[in-house]
């Protein structure tokens with residue numbers, strides 16, 4: 001059953017109150033920037049969110065979530081995005097939220113019991129392992145990782161990297177080639193659940209990204225799979241469905257990312273306006289009196305509003321017509337919003353001067369973390385090509 005507008009407004013207001021408090025409370029933890037030292041603090045917030053009946057909002061009511069449509073959920077993601085740990089305390093953070101979707105859609109009852117239920121409860125974390133250092137992630141049909149059937153098991157060998165949040169995760173969903181000679185490259189791969197305590201699963205390192213190795217949920221690992229033996233019951237869906245399952249995960253996932261980025265942009269914009277009006281540059285004037293600042297404020301506002309409308313429009317289309325019909329819209333928002341985010345963060349940092357380079361505001365942390373928005377889930381260029389090709393098809 002749909003959530004009514006009235007009920008949704010109530011949910012939104014409750015979520016906003018929690019996030020407003022989190023923004024203040026998380027500030028000292030952002031300066032330390034150490035996930036393992038933040039877990040207890042986040043756990044207290046998670047308990048509060050659970051008690052308020054707002055946990056895992058992205059999930060259907062039958063499975064313990066709020067049963068929102070994507071248009072409504074997108075609006076919550078914007079609010080979550082304003083705090084660094086916003087998504088985490090509601091248990092709708094990447095990569096777990098995407099893995100929950102896969103398991104809900106394709107998990108067997110054993111997989112649901114062993115992997116999905118503890119994930120929904122927030123008792124464990126997970127990761128998604130597709131990209132490889134030796135192959136272009138933009139064309140994942142080129143992949144060296146293999147899963148070879150051996151009796152009732154599969155044996156997985158491969159080298160992945162940028163497996164986000166692998167550090168401390170209980171299992172990985174791994175993409176591996178099962179049918180290398182299939183004439184359709186999109187039918188060659190399958191997805192497997194690999195518990196991280198499987199012999200042969202090895203985190204080589206947390207990769208230093210923009211000068212930051214991070215830890216736990218806030219890290220990106222290089223991972224080796226050496227002769228990892230998993231039972232065939234850990235295959236997700238059917239053999240050869242790896243790419244179609246991955247594709248399903250990406251549609252709603254891009255709405256989540258884009259609305260989170262809009263939340264970050266709004267917060268950066270707010271900080272920019274606050275600083276502009278309080279920073280005196282001479283006896284009578286603040287930064288806000290300068291035309292160049294006003295231009296940044298106007299440009300940022302209109303870009304953020306345009307981005308929000310585009311994303312909500314895509315969300316509506318997915319709700320009503322499905323992700324396949326909305327593929328152009330999904331690609332458009334992916335590169336458009338990632339670039340708005342980057343421009344707004346950059347202006348906000350510039351306006352803060354040296355303060356913008358410190359971790360006394362969340363701007364620098366976001367800037368380091370979110371430069372990748374233009375790369376992960378498909379780089380800008382790939383999405384632009386897809387949009388242009390689809391449009392040009394109509395002319396040729």
Ligand SMILES: Cc1cc2nc3c(=O)[nH]c(=O)nc-3n(C[C@H](O)[C@H](O)[C@H](O)COP(=O)(O)OP(=O)(O)OC[C@H]3O[C@@H](n4cnc5c(N)ncnc54)[C@H](O)[C@@H]3O)c2cc1C
Nearest residue numbers: 128129130131136137138162163164372376377378379381
């Ligand atoms: C912070 C972060 C987190 C990530 N998390 C995960 C994760 O959890 N799990 C996972 O599996 N992967 C993850 N990734 C990997 C991500 O999905 C890939 O980086 C992405 O798909 C691009 O692949 P690549 O890095 O191999 O770049 P390549 O494919 O080598 O492309 C390099 C560049 O070439 C250009 N390019 C590529 N193709 C084209 C084209 N057709 N036309 C024009 N230009 C092109 C683009 O500018 C692109 O940025 C993450 C990446 C980052 C940075």
